[in-house]
Structure formats: structure tokens, C-alpha cells
Amino acid sequence: MRQKEAGHGDTIVTRADSLPGYLRLQYFFLSAFYVSLSLFFYNEMLPAAAIYHFPWEVTSGAVQEGDSIRTFGRLSCYQPEESRATLSTQHASEEHHVVIHTSLVEPFNPIIGAQYLVLGEVENAEGVGVMVRARVLNCVDGVNIAQLQKAINEQRQFFRERDCKAGDAAQPTDTT
Amino acid sequence: MDPADEPPSILWGLDPTFSAFARLYVGDVLRMVESTQVPGIFFYNMHPIYKVDVFGTVVYKKEREDFFCYGVDDGTGVIKCLCWKNNLLKEDEGPNTWQKCSHGAQGSFRPVAELEKLRQNQKSRCCVEIGELLRVRGPVKTSRQQREIMASTYYKVNDPVMAVRIAWMMEVLELYNQCYRKHLQLQTVSIGDSAISSVCKATSIMKDFLKEEMVTKFRPYDVQDLLQPLISSHPQTATENQEQLKVLSSCQELRQLMKETLQVLQDEGMVYCKVKSKDEVYHVTVHDEELFIAIKDIIREDSKREKYAEKGCHILHILSAVRQRYSLNVTRTALELVLKLLECDSDIRISCLHQTLSSASSFLTPTTFMSSFTTSMNFHFGPPVRLLPGNSILSVVLRGIKRRVVRLKNIVYLNRISC
Numbered sequence: 066m067r068q069k070e071a072g073h074g075d076t077i078v079t080r081a082d083s084l085p086g087y088l089r090l091q092y093f094f095l096s097a098f099y100v101s102l103s104l105f106f107y108n109e110m111l112p113a114a115a116i117y118h119f120p121w122e123v124t125s126g127a128v129q130e131g132d133s134i135r136t137f138g139r140l141s142c143y144q145p146e147e148s149r150a151t152l153s154t155q156h157a158s159e160e161h162h163v164v165i166h167t168s169l170v171e172p173f174n175p176i177i178g179a180q181y182l183v184l185g186e187v188e189n190a191e192g193v194g195v196m197v198r199a200r201v202l203n204c205v206d207g208v209n210i211a212q213l214q215k216a217i218n219e220q221r222q223f224f225r226e227r228d229c230k231a232g233d234a235a236q237p238t239d240t241t
Numbered sequence: 242m243d244p245a246d247e248p249p250s251i252l253w254g255l256d257p258t259f260s261a262f263a264r265l266y267v268g269d270v271l272r273m274v275e276s277t278q279v280p281g282i283f284f285y286n287m288h289p290i291y292k293v294d295v296f297g298t299v300v301y302k303k304e305r306e307d308f309f310c311y312g313v314d315d316g317t318g319v320i321k322c323l324c325w326k327n328n329l330l331k332e333d334e335g336p337n338t339w340q341k342c343s344h345g346a347q348g349s350f351r352p353v354a355e356l357e358k359l360r361q362n363q364k365s366r367c368c369v370e371i372g373e374l375l376r377v378r379g380p381v382k383t384s385r386q387q388r389e390i391m392a393s394t395y396y397k398v399n400d401p402v403m404a405v406r407i408a409w410m411m412e413v414l415e416l417y418n419q420c421y422r423k424h425l426q427l428q429t430v431s432i433g434d435s436a437i438s439s440v441c442k443a444t445s446i447m448k449d450f451l452k453e454e455m456v457t458k459f460r461p462y463d464v465q466d467l468l469q470p471l472i473s474s475h476p477q478t479a480t481e482n483q484e485q486l487k488v489l490s491s492c493q494e495l496r497q498l499m500k501e502t503l504q505v506l507q508d509e510g511m512v513y514c515k516v517k518s519k520d521e522v523y524h525v526t527v528h529d530e531e532l533f534i535a536i537k538d539i540i541r542e543d544s545k546r547e548k549y550a551e552k553g554c555h556i557l558h559i560l561s562a563v564r565q566r567y568s569l570n571v572t573r574t575a576l577e578l579v580l581k582l583l584e585c586d587s588d589i590r591i592s593c594l595h596q597t598l599s600s601a602s603s604f605l606t607p608t609t610f611m612s613s614f615t616t617s618m619n620f621h622f623g624p625p626v627r628l629l630p631g632n633s634i635l636s637v638v639l640r641g642i643k644r645r646v647v648r649l650k651n652i653v654y655l656n657r658i659s660c
Binding site for chain 1: 267268298300301312314315316317318319320321371372401402403404407410411414417418
């Protein structure tokens, strides 16, 4: 196909479907990258709040994909080449393992057997199931897990009661 | 929240949470309703709030020349915190080169090096990376439709074993249960406490009446009618056969209230019974000229005596003298009231040094010095002329004379000056 000569005043337009396949894909990703970058800087979106969850809740599927969560566990294994770590917890005579994707928090000093607190988004990964893409990974070895659990439970109870009361207060107004 | 539900702004200062940095959950800070009366003030559960205290993980960081913007996440929400940089942090690396060049003696204080250390310390506390903990205190502002905290104080928190985080969670929960969930009781006078408040009301009614009418003396039944409205305002659920009893009991109530009110007024020194008899005649202290004259006479005469000329008369001495000569029932509070008035009228000078009255003999010093009770002064009397209360022109003239006399030798005895 002969290229039309660009005359004076003509605008040169490159249409995506005129590009060959591999360039089309690159073009798409590049534009997506720039758009997301501009969005990031102009809207200044904050990440979602990471709510505390217990490891057994994460593995059982009580959390939705895309949720920002905070959870904890002992670092049982770390595979730097795959950027994958596993946090293990013992609860109700069962071992629960939470898989963490650590690409965003590397490099970090892995201490096998130490308690870690992870903050990140839940993803469903192939072959692994529920995985947490960590944004923050803190070593908190020495933490009193029982106290932490108690604090989380009390906080949840408080929110439940408050939402109940708010719901009750709203209901009479709905019925009237 | 409806504008009608908001408490009026004049009452906001009464709420303790208004003046404190409220430790709310970040989620609640973001969801607080802004006041329609004053923008910049928010409400959480009817509590007016404008400054908060949050603690959480930094999940977002933006640095500019003058400030940091950190996104703080405590598990319930994420909020931006605008943290202004200290001047020390903004300095460039100049001092470092100076430090290397300086050859101070070992162990001597080198300000440049110390300043550099301070700068490093501050930097370590203020420059926080994502994943670290930050404590922020400051007012809540709205910027570009987003709520932000303009940090007045912020610092990095080291929490290796999560102790601080757990303690914070428990404390905030406790604060919610103790303070933020409860509504402030702003109505101080509740209808249930009618017994106490009616005496208060009665005393204020009586005081106003005595002041306005310049009453010098009265009998209880003269003023009883003033308190009638307080009794009749009580809810009456009268049936026919009980009405008589109700009328009687209201009389008794009135008498009771009158009695209590008069007792309160006597305790305050506003009234006193000159003569205790069946016929109760109450004299109003501030309007009783005879009492004033009697007290002044006592002070004048006693100031002439050598014993009191030097140091003045003690208040208890005057009290006993008044009780002997005038009336047994004058209380100390009544006497203090009279003395205060006499002092205001520049007729006498009161000195107090730890409740004992010590004196210097400069008798004609004006009472303008009385404003500072810390200096020891004299319980002294003015010139031996009968001054009626409120006769300020005379006291002004006398003040002029007094100033000249003060310049003379300090120790002048009243009885040596012929009047």
C-alpha cells in the first residue's frame, strides 16, 4: 500500500488498526500506562483502607477479591525468584497458610519463623487460590497475638453494635 | 444532620471534646458531618469537633519542597495528612562541609555538629516511608473536596512488637464508649432538681428586690409574696377534696422557702437580724447606715490607741467590738461586706498579709494601693472626719492632702494630729 504523501496542512493520523499486531499491543499498553499515570497524579487517589482480618478468614474465602486487608502470620517459606512468601498461623488446631505476593515490598530481610504483618489487596491467583499482593510487609516478631486478636474482636463488636443501632434508628423513619 | 439538630454554636465550648484533639477512627473523621453554622467544624454524634488525633500506617507519600503529604491508614479509613517541614529540614548540605573543616578541641561543644545531629534526628522523625507508623494531630480541613488533616504535630512511631498499635486500638475504643458515644448534657437546670434551684432562684429574686428598692429593713411576711410565683409554678394535680390540703401545703412550702432563702442570705452576710425577737426584723447590711457609722467609729477610736496605731485593727477585734456595742447578731461575712464597701469609698484602708493585719503607720495613703494585696499595708482610718459612704469628692480632696502628708516621716500617730 502506497503511503499518501503528507501535504502542507494535512494532519498525519496513525490509526491503531493500521499498525501491525505486535505494535498495536505495545501502543495499547503504553497509552494505558500514561493514562493511569496521569490519573494517579491528577486525582491523587488514596488506596482503600486495609481492614484487619484473621488468616483463617482469608483462606476460607470470607474476603472479596480486590479488598484491602491487613493480616498476620509466621513466615514459613519465602521464594524470592517467584516473589512469593507464605505466612502460617495455628488456629483451632489447624494450620492456615496465606500466600503473599511480595514484588512491591522487595527487597526485604526475610526472617523465617518471625511474625509478620501484611497489608495489601486480595487477588485470586491461578494455582494458588487466594493471594495477597503486599503493599506493606512489617516484621512484628514478639507481638502478643492473643491481645491483637482480642483488640480486633472488640473493635468488630463495637462497629457491629454501632451499625445495629444506626440501622434501628433508621428503620422507624423508614416505616413512618 | 439537620441544621435544626445541631446544638447552637454558643454552647460548643462547653463540650470538652471540642477543645481536645479527638481520637476518632479515620473512617469517622472522613464521614463526620460538617456544621451548617460554622464551616470547618464537624459533628460526630452531636459533639462539635475540629481537631483530631490519628495514628496509623503510612500508605501514601508525596513530598514537596515545603511539606509532606502522607496518607494514614488505621484500618477504618485512609486520610491525607499535610505535614509541614521544619526550617531545619529544608536546609541544604552546607553545615556538613563546615563540620569537616572545623578543628575544634576534643570534647568541646561544637554548635555546628550539634545542629547537624539535631537536623538528622528531626529528619528521622519527620521523614516517614510507606509502611511506617505515623502519629498526627491537627485540625481537619477540606481541600479539593477531600478531607485532610493539617498536621500541627506529627512524628514517626517505632512499634516493633505492635504494642503501641494494640494499645491505641483499645484506648480509642474506650474513648468512644466513655465520651464520644455519649451526648453532652447541656441543660444544667433539670426540672427534677426543683428543690435546689428554687432556693437559688428565690435568693436571686430577693437580692434584686433589696437592691432595687433600697430596702433597709423588712419583715419576712412583707417579702413573702415575691416568692409566690416559685411555689405556684409547681405542677398541681388537685382533686376537689384535696384542694384545701393543697392550699395549706403551698403556704407551708412558701414559708419553708422563705426560711431557707433568709438563711442563705444571712450566711452570705446580706441580711442580719439586729435584735433576735419574736418580731423578726431583718436589716439589709449594705443599706444599714447605723452599722456603717458604728464600724467606722470603732475603727477610728481603736486606731488612736497605741496598741492598734502601729499595726491596725484585726477583723476579729472589730467583730467583737461591733457585737458588744451594736448587735450580737452581726456575722463575720456581714462585717466583711461592710468593710469592703467602706474601703471602696476610700474611708478606710485594709491591709492583709496572710490574714493578719500588719501595719505601717502612714495613715493617709489612698486606697488605690489596695489593688495589690500582696504588699503589707495598714488597717487604718482616714482623717477623723465623719465620711458618709459614697462621698467621693471629699475622699479625692483628702487624697491630695494625704499624699503630701505621706512624704513626711512615716511614723505619725493619729492622735498626735489635731483635727
